Every structure is written in structure tokens, then in C-alpha cells.
Amino acid sequence: MLKHNMRVNMKMNPANTLWARAALLPDGWAKHVRVDLDDLGRIAEVTTDQPPVGTRIGTLLPAPVNLHSHAFQRAMAGLTEARGPDPRDTFWTWRQLMFRFLDHLSPEDCQAIAALVQMESLEAGYGAMVEFHYLHHQPGGLPYDNRAEMAGRICAAAQDSGIGLTLLPVLYRYGGCDRRRLAPGQQRFGNDPEGYAALVAGSAAAVAQLGQDAALGIAPHSLRAVAPADLNLCLELAEGRVIHMHLAEQEAEVAEVEAALRARPVEWVLDNLPLSEKWCFIHCTQMTPNETIQLAGSGAVAGLCPITEASLGDGIFDAPRYLSARGSFGIGSDSNIRISVIEELRALEYSQRLRDRGRAILAVAGRSTGRVLWQGACDGGARAAGRQTGRIAAGYWADLVALDDSQPDLAVREGDAALDTLIFAADHRAIAEVWSAGRHLVTQGRHIRRDRIVAEYRRVVERLKELV
Numbered sequence: 001m002l003k004h005n006m007r008v009n010m011k012m013n014p015a016n017t018l019w020a021r022a023a024l025l026p027d028g029w030a031k032h033v034r035v036d037l038d039d040l041g042r043i044a045e046v047t048t049d050q051p052p053v054g055t056r057i058g059t060l061l062p063a064p065v066n067l068h069s070h071a072f073q074r075a076m077a078g079l080t081e082a083r084g085p086d087p088r089d090t091f092w093t094w095r096q097l098m099f100r101f102l103d104h105l106s107p108e109d110c111q112a113i114a115a116l117v118q119m120e121s122l123e124a125g126y127g128a129m130v131e132f133h134y135l136h137h138q139p140g141g142l143p144y145d146n147r148a149e150m151a152g153r154i155c156a157a158a159q160d161s162g163i164g165l166t167l168l169p170v171l172y173r174y175g176g177c178d179r180r181r182l183a184p185g186q187q188r189f190g191n192d193p194e195g196y197a198a199l200v201a202g203s204a205a206a207v208a209q210l211g212q213d214a215a216l217g218i219a220p221h222s223l224r225a226v227a228p229a230d231l232n233l234c235l236e237l238a239e240g241r242v243i244h245m246h247l248a249e250q251e252a253e254v255a256e257v258e259a260a261l262r263a264r265p266v267e268w269v270l271d272n273l274p275l276s277e278k279w280c281f282i283h284c285t286q287m288t289p290n291e292t293i294q295l296a297g298s299g300a301v302a303g304l305c306p307i308t309e310a311s312l313g314d315g316i317f318d319a320p321r322y323l324s325a326r327g328s329f330g331i332g333s334d335s336n337i338r339i340s341v342i343e344e345l346r347a348l349e350y351s352q353r354l355r356d357r358g359r360a361i362l363a364v365a366g367r368s369t370g371r372v373l374w375q376g377a378c379d380g381g382a383r384a385a386g387r388q389t390g391r392i393a394a395g396y397w398a399d400l401v402a403l404d405d406s407q408p409d410l411a412v413r414e415g416d417a418a419l420d421t422l423i424f425a426a427d428h429r430a431i432a433e434v435w436s437a438g439r440h441l442v443t444q445g446r447h448i449r450r451d452r453i454v455a456e457y458r459r460v461v462e463r464l465k466e467l468v
């Protein structure tokens with residue numbers, strides 16, 4: 001072992017060696033952990049009970065993936081909290097404002113907004129992200145000369161922010177299950193099968209410009225926006241990559257799908273799609289108990305976005321039943337009204353407590369609530385992103401978070417209690433250092449390009465303020 005370490009020492013740049021007082025490894029907590037990274041940003045070796053060396057850290061965690069984002073919606077955060085003319089302000093009135101808003105977004109605007117979202121995701125402790133990208137065309141619906149212009153902008157933002165990106169170009173064809181035409185606000189999203197194939201090819205070329213950890217996936221938007229036949233096209237284009245789709249978010253959507261397909265949304269995908277670990281369904285807030293158990297057994301990931309689901313009044317995911325059936329879940333910031341790993345996980349557990357009137361709902365024997373939430377989000381996020389991440393182990397991308405152990409509570413907590421304190425009693429200031437595939441992008445809580453990325457975002461929202 002000593003001989004091997006000496007070889008590693010000679011090969012490794014010291015900056016690529018981290019040493020943590022405590023780290024969450026796949027088997028549990030370990031002390032005095034040395035983590036060596038290779039030149040690509042993968043973890044080369046993990047050894048415990050080692051003397052201090054390289055970059056010294058207090059508590060080291062695997063960083064979860066932000067598995068669902070629509071970057072452009074970040075610029076609407078805080079704009080939809082007043083009552084509209086409707087007596088009952090709902091998801092659907094929120095969507096109207098979203099459509100109006102995006103009439104004004106240029107490719108440059110989208111790139112600046114996406115860079116901010118990616119920067120905030122890193123600062124929040126996410127090590128990678130999945131962009132569910134459906135804003136493709138010019139205002140009015142005419143494609144750009146390059147069909148993947150906007151997808152390329154998301155990739156350009158990732159080049160700037162450094163985040164490990166899984167890009168999902170979205171197929172969006174219809175305005176509803178009855179295959180009605182897209183509404184004026186939806187014209188920028190639409191593609192026919194040929195257009196979508198071109199978009200996927202262009203997106204693949206843009207992703208290929210990024211680091212080796214970047215990936216491409218496929219995303220039929222929802223059972224409202226694509227027909228069953230389109231899902232076959234998506235399966236063909238996926239070629240084994242991950243496939244994401246919105247599913248069972250709103251009661252009205254369940255009713256619409258049921259009327260058109262004679263099955264509830266989750267029931268329909270269970271009966272009609274070749275579900276596997278490659279699939280990720282976003283939301284699943286509207287499921288019967290039987291659907292919950294069946295979906296858990298399918299291997300698909302439930303992509304939960306508890307902050308957005310609360311913001312939009314979607315409902316509460318049935319997490320105890322789903323996790324008891326060994327279902328895989330991850331978390332995403334979706335509307336980006338607030339980007340926070342800590343708050344997303346807290347909202348997930350607290351929503352269960354409010355519904356079930358209990359405490360520590362997701363804890364299991366030997367693993368606290370915080371541990372179940374954090375490791376679950378890491379594992380499910382990795383599966384959904386098609387990215388080898390979520391574990392501090394050799395061969396995995398070095399997507400890592402170091403906590404600020406100078407925070408008075410975290411300084412004295414160990415093991416699962418440190419995670420519980422982080423999730424239930426701390427805020428984003430506890431996230432000190434973040435690496436994405438070994439790229440050290442957040443230091444002392446700040447992204448390395450924060451000032452410029454914020455300045456560019458600010459120019460966009462100041463201009464939009466005059467227009468919307």
C-alpha cells in the first residue's frame with residue numbers, strides 16, 4: 001500500500017489531493033480521509049486514517065446533481081406572487097406569465113441567465129446539473145439558423161460556470177393531449193420529428209465541446225405535449241441515454257391525460273413504456289398508492305422539486321411509500337425560484353411531516369433523516385444525469401462539497417448529526433467549497449467567476465424589467 005501511495009504522490013499534483021477530517025463514503029462515515037483525483041477530474045483513490053496532506057477540509061460530502069432546471073425561469077423569480085385577475089391564482093396563471101416573459105428573451109439573455117443558475121447551483125452545493133431545455137426558437141416560433149442555437153447557449157454557460165452538464169433537448173409538439181396546436185406563448189418550444197432530430201444532433205455537437213463529464217439525454221416534455229408515437233421517436237434517438245419527462249404534476253393534467261389515453265399518467269407510462277434506470281419522471285406528485293409502489297419498482301427515478309412544487313401548489317410526493325418500496329429519487333430546482341440543496345431536502349421532509357403529522361418521516365434504522373435525504377439525492381441524481389457521481393469512491397467524478405466547519409453548530413457535529421444539522425438548522429453559508437469533476441469552482445462560499453456572471457445577469461433583468 002505504501003509503495004502504491006508513493007507512486008500516486010509522484011504522479012499527482014498536490015492540488016489534486018484532498019484530505020478531510022471526516023467524509024461520507026459509500027459504506028458510511030470515515031475519518032482522516034485522503035482523496036486523490038486524476039487529471040480528468042475523477043477520483044483515483046480513497047484511503048482512510050491518513051495523515052494530513054494536500055487541501056485540508058473538515059467535512060467532505062458527495063455533491064448531489066440538480067436533476068431538473070429550466071434556466072430561463074430564474075429571471076421570473078419573485079414576479080408571480082401577487083394575485084392575478086383570476087379569483088384563484090394557479091399553476092396555469094403562472095404559466096401565462098411565463099409565456100409572456102419569454103417573448104423577450106434573446107440567446108445572449110438565456111446564456112447569461114443559465115450561467116447564473118449554474119453558478120447558484122454550484123454555490124448551493126450541487127456538483128452537476130441537468131437542464132431540461134425547451135426554449136429553442138426565435139420569438140414567434142421561427143427556428144434560428146442553427147436549430148441548436150439555444151442549446152449551444154446552455155453549453156456556453158456551462159463552459160463559463162464550469163458545472164458538469166447533462167443537456168436534455170426537449171420535444172414539445174402539442175398544446176394538449178387532444179393534440180391541439182401550440183398556443184402563441186408556446187411557439188418557441190415546438191418541433192416536428194425532423195426538427196427534433198436536427199436539434200438532438202446539434203445539441204450533441206455542442207455537448208461534445210464541453211468536458212468529458214458532460215452528457216446528453218432526451219426529453220419528451222410531457223404526455224400533454226407529445227403523442228404516444230413521439231415517445232417511440234424519443235426512444236430511438238436516446239440510443240441508451242437517459243430520458244426525462246414531466247409526469248403527474250397537477251390534478252388537471254391527470255384528468256386531461258385520463259380523458260385522452262384512458263389511463264392516469266403514471267398508470268399509462270407503467271403500461272406502455274419500457275421503463276428502466278434510464279428514465280426519470282419529474283414531479284409525480286399525483287400518484288395513487290399502487291402507482292407509487294409500481295413506479296418505485298420500475299427502476300425509474302422520481303425527480304422531485306419540492307420548492308417549486310410548493311411554489312406552484314402541485315401537491316406532496318408520497319415519499320414514505322415510495323422509499324419503502326426502494327424507489328430512487330433525486331432533487332431539482334425546476335423553476336429556479338430558489339436554488340438550494342439544503343432547502344430542497346428540508347422541504348421534501350417537512351412536507352411529509354405536515355401531511356402525516358409525524359417527525360423524522362424518512363429516517364430508517366441506522367440512518368438519520370438527513371443521511372437518507374442526502375445519499376438518496378446523490379444516488380438518484382447520478383442515475384438521472386447518466387453521470388458516474390454521488391459517491392466518494394474511485395472511478396467516480398469528483399463532484400464534492402466541503403462544509404464550513406467554522407460554523408458553530410457544524411464544528412461540533414459528527415456523522416449523520418452533521419448532515420441533519422446542515423439540512424435542518426443551517427443555510428447555504430455552510431457550503432464552503434464545491435468541485436465539479438475535480439474543477440474547484442466554489443471557494444469560501446463564492447463561485448470563482450461570481451462578479452462577472454452576476455453583472456451579466458443583472459443587465460438582462462434590468463432590460464426585462466422595462467419590457468414585461
Ligand SMILES: [Zn+2]
Nearest residue numbers: 070246282334
Ligand atoms: Zn419542469
